[in-house]
Amino acid sequence: MLKQRVTIADVAKEAGVSKQTVSRAINDKGEISPVTKQHILDVVDLLGYRPSRVAQAMNTNHSYMLGLVVPDITNQFFPEVARGAQDAAYAQNYTVLLTNTDDQASRELDTLELLAAQGVDGMITFSHQAEEDALKRFADSSQPIIVINRAIEHPNITLLRVDNRAGAQKAVAHFITTGHTRIGMLTNRDFSPSQLLRVQGYQQTLEEHGLSGGESRLSADAPTLSGGYRATQRLLELHPDITAIFAYNDMMGLGAIRACVEMGRSVPDDIAIIGFDDIQLASMYTPSLSTVRVDKYAMGQKAVECLLRRFDNPAAHIDPIELETELILRESTF
Amino acid sequence: MLKQRVTIADVAKEAGVSKQTVSRAINDKGEISPVTKQHILDVVDLLGYRPSRVAQAMNTNHSYMLGLVVPDITNQFFPEVARGAQDAAYAQNYTVLLTNTDDQASRELDTLELLAAQGVDGMITFSHQAEEDALKRFADSSQPIIVINRAIEHPNITLLRVDNRAGAQKAVAHFITTGHTRIGMLTNRDFSPSQLLRVQGYQQTLEEHGLSGGESRLSADAPTLSGGYRATQRLLELHPDITAIFAYNDMMGLGAIRACVEMGRSVPDDIAIIGFDDIQLASMYTPSLSTVRVDKYAMGQKAVECLLRRFDNPAAHIDPIELETELILRESTF
DNA sequence: CTGTTAGCGCATTCAG
DNA sequence: CTGAATGCGCTAACAG
Numbered sequence: 163m164l165k166q167r168v169t170i171a172d173v174a175k176e177a178g179v180s181k182q183t184v185s186r187a188i189n190d191k192g193e194i195s196p197v198t199k200q201h202i203l204d205v206v207d208l209l210g211y212r213p214s215r216v217a218q219a220m221n222t223n224h225s226y227m228l229g230l231v232v233p234d235i236t237n238q239f240f241p242e243v244a245r246g247a248q249d250a251a252y253a254q255n256y257t258v259l260l261t262n263t264d265d266q267a268s269r270e271l272d273t274l275e276l277l278a279a280q281g282v283d284g285m286i287t288f289s290h291q292a293e294e295d296a297l298k299r300f301a302d303s304s305q306p307i308i309v310i311n312r313a314i315e316h317p318n319i320t321l322l323r324v325d326n327r328a329g330a331q332k333a334v335a336h337f338i339t340t341g342h343t344r345i346g347m348l349t350n351r352d353f354s355p356s357q358l359l360r361v362q363g364y365q366q367t368l369e370e371h372g373l374s375g376g377e378s379r380l381s382a383d384a385p386t387l388s389g390g391y392r393a394t395q396r397l398l399e400l401h402p403d404i405t406a407i408f409a410y411n412d413m414m415g416l417g418a419i420r421a422c423v424e425m426g427r428s429v430p431d432d433i434a435i436i437g438f439d440d441i442q443l444a445s446m447y448t449p450s451l452s453t454v455r456v457d458k459y460a461m462g463q464k465a466v467e468c469l470l471r472r473f474d475n476p477a478a479h480i481d482p483i484e485l486e487t488e489l490i491l492r493e494s495t496f
Numbered sequence: 497m498l499k500q501r502v503t504i505a506d507v508a509k510e511a512g513v514s515k516q517t518v519s520r521a522i523n524d525k526g527e528i529s530p531v532t533k534q535h536i537l538d539v540v541d542l543l544g545y546r547p548s549r550v551a552q553a554m555n556t557n558h559s560y561m562l563g564l565v566v567p568d569i570t571n572q573f574f575p576e577v578a579r580g581a582q583d584a585a586y587a588q589n590y591t592v593l594l595t596n597t598d599d600q601a602s603r604e605l606d607t608l609e610l611l612a613a614q615g616v617d618g619m620i621t622f623s624h625q626a627e628e629d630a631l632k633r634f635a636d637s638s639q640p641i642i643v644i645n646r647a648i649e650h651p652n653i654t655l656l657r658v659d660n661r662a663g664a665q666k667a668v669a670h671f672i673t674t675g676h677t678r679i680g681m682l683t684n685r686d687f688s689p690s691q692l693l694r695v696q697g698y699q700q701t702l703e704e705h706g707l708s709g710g711e712s713r714l715s716a717d718a719p720t721l722s723g724g725y726r727a728t729q730r731l732l733e734l735h736p737d738i739t740a741i742f743a744y745n746d747m748m749g750l751g752a753i754r755a756c757v758e759m760g761r762s763v764p765d766d767i768a769i770i771g772f773d774d775i776q777l778a779s780m781y782t783p784s785l786s787t788v789r790v791d792k793y794a795m796g797q798k799a800v801e802c803l804l805r806r807f808d809n810p811a812a813h814i815d816p817i818e819l820e821t822e823l824i825l826r827e828s829t830f
Numbered sequence: 831c832t833g834t835t836a837g838c839g840c841a842t843t844c845a846g
Numbered sequence: 847c848t849g850a851a852t853g854c855g856c857t858a859a860c861a862g
Contacts, residue, residue, distance in 0.1 A: 167637070169839060180849045185841060193847055210637055216559065216615040217839035219550050221854045227614065236576060236776060241569040241596075248596055252603075257610055260594040262575075262582055276591055280561065281550040303501070303544055387780045420780050442570060446721045446754050448782050503855055514833045519857060527831055551855035555838040834861070839854105846849075 168211045177205040188213060219281050228258050228469060229277035229285035230462075231270065235262040237386065237413050238441040239458060240288070246462025247286065254470060256283075265352065265384075267291035271300060278304045284469040286310065286462075290354035306472045308465045311356040320472065321482035322465055326356045329454040329487035330363025333408050333436040336489060338371050340496050342406040342434065346379035348393045348414045357385075357410055360438065364408055385410055390417025398425060405433055406495075412437035412444045415451050419494060435494040449493035456487055502545045511539040522547060553615050562592050562803060563611035563619035564796075565604065569596040571720065571747050572775040573792060574622070580796025581620065588804060590617075599686065599718075601625035605634060612638045618803040620644065620796075624688035640806045642799045645690040654806065655816035656799055660690045663788040663821035664697025667742050667770040670823060672705050674830050676740040676768065680713035682727045682748045691719075691744055694772065698742055719744055724751025732759060739767055740829075746771035746778045749785050753828060768829040783827035790821055 174181045179198065186194045187202035205211075219225035228251055232240040248258045259282060263269040270292045277285055278300075286308040289297065294314060301307055301318040311323050337345050347364045350357040361380065368376040381397035383389035390409055394417065398404060409415035415437025419429050427433050429449055437444060440455035464483055472480065508515045513532065520528045521536035539545075553559035562585055566574040582592045593616060597603040604626045611619055612634075620642040623631065628648055635641055635652040645657050671679050681698045684691040695714065702710040715731035717723035724743055728751065732738060743749035749771025753763050761767050763783055771778060774789035798817055806814065 167839095170841095171839080181840075182842090182850080183848060186848085189841085195847060198848085212609065212613045214615060214839055215613045216550055216553050217854095218841075219854095220554055220839070220856095221841050223854080225550065225614075235578060235594075236572055238570055238572065241575060244569060245596060245598070257593070257595065257614060259591070260569075261591065262579060264579070275546060279546045279549045280591060281548060387776060391780070416777075417780060420782055423782050442721060443750075443777065446725070446751060448754055448757050501855095504857095505855080515856075516834080516858090517832060520832085523857085529831060532832085548855055551838095552857075553838095554840095554855075555857050557838080832862080834859100836857100836859080838856090838858105841852105841854095843852075844850085846847105 167214070168209045170211070170213065173202065173205050173209055173211050176209060177202050225281040225283055226256050227280070227282045228256050228466065229274070229280075229282040229287075230258050230260045231263060231273050231277070231285065231287040231289060232260070233263050233265045233288055233290070234386070235260070237411070238443055239411065239413075239439045239456075242441065242458035243462040243465075246459035246464075247466045248462070249459075250463040250466035256466070256470070258466075263289075265291075271296055274300060274304075274307075283473060284308070286465045286469065290356070291352065306469060306476070308469055310461070310465065311354070313355065317479070320468055320480045322461065322468065322485070323482060324356065324456050324461075324485045325487055326359035327363040327366075329438060329456070329489075330360040330408065331367045332487065332489040333438070333454050334364050334367040336436070336491070336495065337406040337408070337434065338367070338373070340434070343373055344379070344401070344404045345373070345376070345406040345408065346381065346397050346401060346404045347376070348390055348397070348407060348409040348418060349380050349382045350385045350410045351382045351389070360410060379404065383414070385414055387413050387417040387420075390414030391421045392417075394418040394421035395425065398422075398427070407433060407435045409435065409437045412439040412441045412451060412453055415453065415494075416443065416447055419447065419449065419451065430493065430495050434496065436489075440490055444490075445492065452492045452495040453490050454487045455490050457485060461485060501548075502543045504545070504547065507536065507539050507543060507545050510543060511536050559615040559617055560590050561614070561616045562590050562800065563608070563614075563616040563621075564592050564594045565597060565607050565611070565619065565621040565623060566594070567597050567599045567622055567624070568720070569594070571745070572777055573745065573747075573773045573790075576775065576792035577796040577799075580793035580798075581800045582796070583793075584797040584800035590800070590804070592800075597623075599625070605630055608634060608638075608641075617807060618642070620799045620803065624690070625686065640803060640810070642803055644795070644799065645688070647689065651813070654802055654814045656795070656802065656819070657816060658690065658790050658795075658819045659821055660693035661697040661700075663772060663790070663823075664694040664742065665701045666821065666823040667772070667788050668698050668701040670770070670825070670829065671740040671742070671768065672701070672707070674768070677707055678713070678735070678738045679707070679710070679740045679742065680715065680731050680735060680738045681710070682724055682731070682741060682743040682752060683714050683716045684719045684744045685716045685723070694744055713738065717748070719748055721747050721751040721754075724748030725755045726751075728752040728755035729759065732756075732761070741767060741769045743769065743771045746773045746775045746785060746787055749787065749828075750777065750781055753781065753783065753785065764827065764829050770823075770829060774824055779826065786826045786829040787824050788821045789824050791819060795819060
């Protein structure tokens with residue numbers, strides 16, 4: 163039923179030239195007469211020939227595939243990063259292999275290794291769970307890797323990070339400026355470097371303003387809508403006097419709004435809330451969510467560009483790339 | 497700096513056996529003595545050898561990669577489908593290549609062809625924009641394809657679809673039962689088969705109940721949060737007397753809630769809203785969104801399972817797979 | 831049970 | 847400007 167895959171040999175035979183000539187025509191490199199080239203391209207079209215990237219990858223050691231590993235594909239943050247990455251990749255004829263670990267530690271390294279075996283030219287990962295040593299050992303013999311929001315020294319790893327601490331500081335400072343003194347924070351249950359920095363920014367800002375008790379007003383859960391929802395319920399039961407909540411990310415922040423509403427607390431009148439990321443939803447929620455904006459699209463874009471640059475110049479040491487944040491005020495705060 | 501990729505030859509030399517024997521050990525097929533097998537596996541471990549899937553694909557014609565093409569990765573609907581697909585694939589050692597077309601018609605076929613060239617064993621697509629002929633021509637010489645929510649007859653294409661018409665009917669019928677007579681609908685701007693069926697279900701139900709004017713209360717925009725927001729604004733300006741809105745999908749439905757709030761209409765008191773899909777967000781919005789649930793995870797899972805079944809039995813004709821829907825009532829309706 | 835030969839589809843040497 | 851040989855890393859077919 164199906165036509166057999168047409169190979170370069172078929173084209174060569176049909177066009178009455180050698181395979182090599184066909185190769186030259188389609189890759190348009192090496193000298194070739196315009197006439198034969200056109201002729202060959204016609205035949206290519208006629209037969210519907212598409213060079214097999216598998217075979218190409220085989221001897222160029224270059225697959226034109228990039229791997230992107232994200233922890234939770236249903237958190238809009240990551241798809242937005244992925245869009246930036248895919249657009250940048252697409253522009254250079256690369257394909258992005260997007261994979262999801264569902265925040266399962268065991269899947270992280272597995273996924274990375276699978277991607278490596280699959281022959282990707284490089285990878286980008288948000289991996290937080292994997293042990294540093296294991297990750298380094300993997301990097302020893304793998305393609306170049308971009309690691310986001312983590313500090314790992316390795317010749318084969320390039321770092322890209324958001325200034326998480328400063329972002330958290332902006333949020334908490336705004337609470338304090340607008341008169342809040344009893345401020346809580348929703349954190350990610352799993353340890354991750356970006357989360358650590360956000361917590362540090364939170365506590366540091368409180369202390370700088372002479373406010374104590376920050377530690378006890380932390381409430382940890384999964385970094386999701388329902389995680390934020392649950393964490394908020396617990397937080398408000400323990401500390402009913404809280405008037406402001408800083409959430410690890412927007413998903414948690416949105417869950418927090420929902421929890422407040424259900425508990426009869428009005429946002430922002432009773433409780434002000436600030437999230438982190440500025441996913442699309444944040445501005446469309448009711449009330450809309452104030453947040454610390456991260457340029458997600460640029461993040462994906464820069465990660466890919468940086469990876470591609472590495473291919474040209476593998477030896478070069480590339481300094482960590484820093485992304486700034488911006489405080490966006492909406493209806494969930496004054 | 498980087499260790500050179502270790503190949504099967506390295507392992508063979510180190511273990512003092514032939515490449516073939518190594519191959520047998522790692523694929524654990526063919527007879528091989530337990531002793532040599534264990535020895536080889538030790539060496540594999542020692543050297544950190546990982547077989548190149550590229551090379552394997554080269555001569556087995558089997559890459560263990562599946563392609564999944566979605567129109568909008570930032571619509572939570574698709575990531576949830578992707579999770580189902582990835583889990584099902586992962587269980588069978590397959591990897592899913594997830595790609596996003598950003599609803600750009602020009603990218604659809606391109607993406608599919610790229611995936612095919614990349615050597616995926618099969619593809620799943622929500623492609624709506626691509627012309628039927630072009631798609632069929634592509635299918636002629638490609639790997640098996642699962643097409644979701646579209647009706648195309650082709651030996652190489654298997655269909656999977658949601659009962660969109662019935663879903664829409666349930667929603668509109670509920671409006672009518674609860675006393676609404678002036679009902680509007682937010683539709684997808686781009687023609688797509690699933691959207692057509694939902695519109696038909698809407699109109700048909702109105703007519704069955706002797707209600708007219710459905711046609712004029714359609715408002716089209718992009719199937720996104722902001723699309724729903726804009727479409728609702730226009731709809732309510734033209735028809736201020738509307739008391740119920742059925743949205744093409746949840747993203748539009750959520751945007752509709754936001755628009756109503758901003759226009760001073762209370763949901764559900766002034767206007768009742770029902771969406772389609774039941775993405776996670778729907779239940780966490782304020783007010784939470786009533787919707788027509790589609791089992792997204794199962795959708796991804798079934799698509800992959802169906803694809804894998806096709807590999808074993810390429811000739812078999814597989815009947816279209818139907819997915820039922822369920823009306824979920826929440827705060828945005830009575 | 832194990833080794834040898836061949837070839838997947840293509841690009842990279844080299845010769846003409 | 848074009849063609850022939852060689853090999854990428856691996857598995858399938860055959861020998862032993």
